[in-house]
Amino acid sequence: MENKKVKKINLSYLLGYIFAPIVICAICYMISYLAFPKGTMAVILIMGPSILSFIWWTFAGRFIYKQKQKKLEKELDESGFKRNQTFYGSGCTVIIDVENGKIALLFFWNPTESFILPANRITKTWVDDGKSGMGFMAGSSRVSFLFKVDDINIRVNTFTSNQRWRMDSDYILTGISKADKMVEILEEARKKEK
């Protein structure tokens, strides 16, 4: 598990997540068209998969990700991994064992695999406050911390918005504080491993 190359996206999971409901809907529509053009069965075959697809796309990703988070935490506790700091990002969960210099990663688009690596595989850590604009126009809609593992940049958002906020707004400051803290802890774990 520790030597595995980090993979942020599991392509088959991503494609399956998007296209599996479309395929199931198409099959059901076809059956309905060929065998049950009218009546209750036709309604079930058309509406059922459509509603389930909507539910799947809206909630299933987060549900699977949450379940895998819980499973990973349980596995880590059993293996003696000390969860000193956990950051539940929307796209990536980062769990740090500062004492033993290890990090565990779980990605939203690759929930089937989790990665436990020695922190010295991180080559760079930094904070991106997303600042754009100058003077009183300066603002951001995203704050994140980033780290580089195996030449892959992993971005974990601490704040995202569909609006742009001033750099001194509470949301941005909270995001920066969280990102700064995570970078500091990652660096601490890196030093421990060295």
Next chain:
Amino acid sequence: MGFIRKICSVFHDDWCSKCQSKMDERKRQLYMLPMTVGHYVSHSNLDYYKQNLIKVNYKADIPTGTYACGIIVYECPKCNHRAVKLSIFLPVRDEEKYEDGMYLENGEMDDFIWK
């Protein structure tokens, strides 16, 4: 005039609520509040602050992502009325994200501040 000053004193922390004179700053101290960013919980019970505040000299002594509490003690030079202002904030680089505040006028924190 007295009435206007009374209204104005509501908006000035350093104005005496009894005689509306400008109060002197008697003490100013920074503390670390052991709560981390994203986990702030407001406490109305002052015993919580008395038990958990840790004295620090500089903002730099507070770890990243940890809350700070600034305490300012005011005293009126005319009527000796004392007030204590507690400001809870999150230090973020050069900025401060204000979280919570309390204004105490009945010596509720005196045993902690002057111990």
